[in-house]
Amino acid sequence: MKKLAGLAAGLVLAAASSVSAADDSVGKRLFMQDATPPCGVCHALNAAGTAGTIGPSLDEMKPDAERVARVIRSGLGAMPAYAQLTDQQVQALAQYVSKASGGAK
Amino acid sequence: MSTPTDLGRRRLLASGTAAIAAAGIGGATRAVAQAAPPAAAAQAKPLPAYVSWKDADSMIVHSPNTVETRWSAFGSSLITPADRLYIRNNLAPPDVSIVANRDAWQLAVEGVKQPRTLTVADLKSLGVDALPMVLQCSGNGRGLFSDKASGTQWKVGAAGLVIWGGVPLRAVAEALGGVAPGMRFVTGTGGEAIPAGIDPKSVIVERSVPISALEDAMLAWEMNGEPIPHAHGGPLRLIFPGYSGVNNVKYIKRLAFTRDETDARIQQTRYRIVPPGGKGHPSMPAVWTMGTKSWINSPAPGQRPLRPGWVQIHGVAMGGMNAARRVEVSIDGGKTWRDAAFFGPNLGRYAWRQFVLQAQLRPGTHQLASRATDTQGNVQEERTPFNASGYLNAGWRAHMVQVTVA
Numbered sequence: 001m002k003k004l005a006g007l008a009a010g011l012v013l014a015a016a017s018s019v020s021a022a023d024d025s026v027g028k029r030l031f032m033q034d035a036t037p038p039c040g041v042c043h044a045l046n047a048a049g050t051a052g053t054i055g056p057s058l059d060e061m062k063p064d065a066e067r068v069a070r071v072i073r074s075g076l077g078a079m080p081a082y083a084q085l086t087d088q089q090v091q092a093l094a095q096y097v098s099k100a101s102g103g104a105k
Numbered sequence: 106m107s108t109p110t111d112l113g114r115r116r117l118l119a120s121g122t123a124a125i126a127a128a129g130i131g132g133a134t135r136a137v138a139q140a141a142p143p144a145a146a147a148q149a150k151p152l153p154a155y156v157s158w159k160d161a162d163s164m165i166v167h168s169p170n171t172v173e174t175r176w177s178a179f180g181s182s183l184i185t186p187a188d189r190l191y192i193r194n195n196l197a198p199p200d201v202s203i204v205a206n207r208d209a210w211q212l213a214v215e216g217v218k219q220p221r222t223l224t225v226a227d228l229k230s231l232g233v234d235a236l237p238m239v240l241q242c243s244g245n246g247r248g249l250f251s252d253k254a255s256g257t258q259w260k261v262g263a264a265g266l267v268i269w270g271g272v273p274l275r276a277v278a279e280a281l282g283g284v285a286p287g288m289r290f291v292t293g294t295g296g297e298a299i300p301a302g303i304d305p306k307s308v309i310v311e312r313s314v315p316i317s318a319l320e321d322a323m324l325a326w327e328m329n330g331e332p333i334p335h336a337h338g339g340p341l342r343l344i345f346p347g348y349s350g351v352n353n354v355k356y357i358k359r360l361a362f363t364r365d366e367t368d369a370r371i372q373q374t375r376y377r378i379v380p381p382g383g384k385g386h387p388s389m390p391a392v393w394t395m396g397t398k399s400w401i402n403s404p405a406p407g408q409r410p411l412r413p414g415w416v417q418i419h420g421v422a423m424g425g426m427n428a429a430r431r432v433e434v435s436i437d438g439g440k441t442w443r444d445a446a447f448f449g450p451n452l453g454r455y456a457w458r459q460f461v462l463q464a465q466l467r468p469g470t471h472q473l474a475s476r477a478t479d480t481q482g483n484v485q486e487e488r489t490p491f492n493a494s495g496y497l498n499a500g501w502r503a504h505m506v507q508v509t510v511a
Contacts (some may be wrong), residue, residue: 037302053197054300054308056169060153076255077170078195078308080370 027096030089037083039093042079043047047100055079062103154200156192156336163189167257171195174262177405183420183449183459185265188333193242193263195310195371196297198336199356203296207332207340212324215290216362218282225341232276235322236269236346237452239423243349243376243392246489246498249341252381254495260502261400266355266421266457269344270327274319278362288362289316296356299346306369312352312376313366314393318345324357346455347394347426349497351376366391379493395425397485398462398499399432399477401506410511413468418445419461424479428454431478434462438472439487439502445475454480466510474505 029047031039040050044057054080063071070089075081085093098104150166152159163178172192179185203210207225248258257263274291278284295310305469311363323344326333333339338355345352350369366372366387374385376392399422404411422429428451433442445460460475477485488500 037304041300041302042308052300054303055197056295070255074255078310078371080307084324 024092024096024099026089027092027094028100030085030093031096035085035089035093039097045097047101054082058097058103062101063098064103064105065091065094065098067103068097116259126276130241135161146219155198158188158334158422159190159192162189162211165262167259170197171257171259173257173259174265175405176261176402177408178262178326179402179421181403181449181459183266183452183457184329185267187267187322187331187337190240190265190267190337191242191263193244193257193350194310194336194355195351196295196299199297201335202418203356204332204335204339207326211341212258212341213359213490214234214277214356214361215359216285216288217278218285221281223277228272228277228324228341229326229456232272234271234273234323236271236321236325236344236458238267238329238342238344238346239271239455239457240265240353241349241395241423243496244494246500246503247495249500249503250489250491250498251503252491252495254491254493256495261402263350264447266452267328268330268452269325269333269342270330270342271323271325271341274322274324274343274360277324277360279318284316284319284362288365289365290314291316291319291322291345292359292361292363292367293352293354293357294359294361294367295354296358309369310351310354310371311367311369312354313363314345314348314352317502318348320344324360349392349395352393376494376496378496381491381493383493385494392496395423396497396499397424397429397477397479397483398429398504399423399475399485399501400504401473401475404473404506404508406506406508408508410509411466413510414465416464416466417461418464418473418475419448419459420475421457422460422475422477423457424454424477424481424483426454427479427481427483428456429458429460429477430480432458432460433476433478434464435474436466436471437475438505439476441474441475458491466508468510471508471510472505473508474501476501 040052042052042055044051046059069090072082124444153169163175165173174189174191178189210225211222213222243254244312245259245263250259290313294314325342341357343354343357373387377385377389379385401420403419417458422432432445434445435442445462447458448461449459487502489498
């Protein structure tokens with residue numbers, strides 16, 4: 001029984017991590033080209049190879065996912081809200097940016 | 106910092122297609138994330154490179170674009186030195202190369218009878234003046250509202266008293282034949298390079314103020330006796346004394362007298378006094394002039410307990426568009442007030458004045474407050490009504506300092 005439970009847990013974990021990897025690639029694509037305008041035009045993020053300088057460097061800011069999602073939805077300062085993105089897209093971006101910048105909690 | 110925007114964009118585009126195909130990237134990213142110590146965020150952030158010359162011990166780094174003067178770092182000698190002055194940039198500053206030849210910086214002047222592009226050298230031939238002024242971020246005091254607005258949680262340190270050197274804007278307008286008929290606003294445009302792919306109006310720093318501000322406005326190239334540091338808007342900054350920070354456009358490249366306010370987002374929907382929970386709209390009051398305000402700099406909050414006995418309670422008081430005429434200080438949380446004395450030079454209507462009250466404090470906890478009145482009789486409000494973006498907090502109650510005497 002224990003073995004089976006362990007195996008099941010392992011499968012769940014594997015599934016979770018593959019979902020997360022998929023989200024990362026969606027998030028990365030949004031960051032680099034799919035969002036309008038793409039985040040990387042303004043923000044530097046080493047993991048994405050972007051070097052935009054008009055907005056703060058995300059490698060320096062290291063925002064957590066919650067902060068990224070909040071700013072994408074509502075805007076902050078000079079950055080407009082990205083109202084056209086779906087909740088799923090916002091989540092994918094938030095996960096990607098927080099992990100790639102080192103800000104994930 | 107110095108990476109040209111074009112290069113950034115090219116790198117972005119070039120790496121785009123290749124990186125998306127690489128399935129391993131997500132895994133690599135996670136490894137990097139795990140390697141980064143999560144505690145790093147809790148430690149004090151270092152000064153951003155473009156302001157690395159600031160006095161680190163006097164500053165609080167909130168973000169690359171927002172750096173605050175510590176409450177305890179104002180001192181008692183009136184002027185705020187450049188290396189302790191706050192930073193608030195809406196956009197990252199232009200490349201530092203723009204100050205390599207300051208006199209060659211160009212300003213387009215429009216909405217006058219003879220529109221022209223002038224260099225800083227040209228401007229220096231048209232007039233000269235010096236202008237002391239409280240430079241204060243629109244959001245100074247946001248972090249002292251009991252309601253929370255998003256944005257940097259400034260306390261008192263997004264403000265300073267500086268002296269600008271430059272040419273009165275009136276002299277420039279007169280030299281170009283005067284303001285064209287029917288113009289109601291002065292509109293300044295910042296020189297930050299907006300990358301391709303972004304609607305410029307969505308991020309450009311372009312602000313309009315009522316044309317009445319022309320009277321004392323300045324095009325400044327000096328601050329506190331030196332060329333304006335690049336981080337503070339050099340080679341050329343538009344100054345409207347009495348108006349909050351955002352209206353004083355850095356790296357100004359275009360100055361226009363206009364019939365209407367600019368349609369830039371920073372004017373239309375940002376920097377408006379918006380009811381809590383609402384969204385900015387051009388019909389709402391713009392964040393323009395500052396009001397009557399004072400606060401105590403010493404004793405500053407968060408210091409070690411004071412010894413019982415005499416304390417010099419001192420701070421600064423301003424009237425925005427008018428000089429401060431009177432300051433009262435309370436040591437009992439606003440129940441009773443006593444007149445404080447002004448000390449130090451009086452630098453005119455747009456500067457702050459220093460005030461002091463000597464008081465004997467007994468062991469215990471004390472709530473110290475200050476309340477200013479300007480030359481027009483406007484009294485500093487007890488509470489500034491909260492607005493959605495947390496702008497222009499001047500309430501004396503929110504600025505009280507709690508001290509312990511033991």
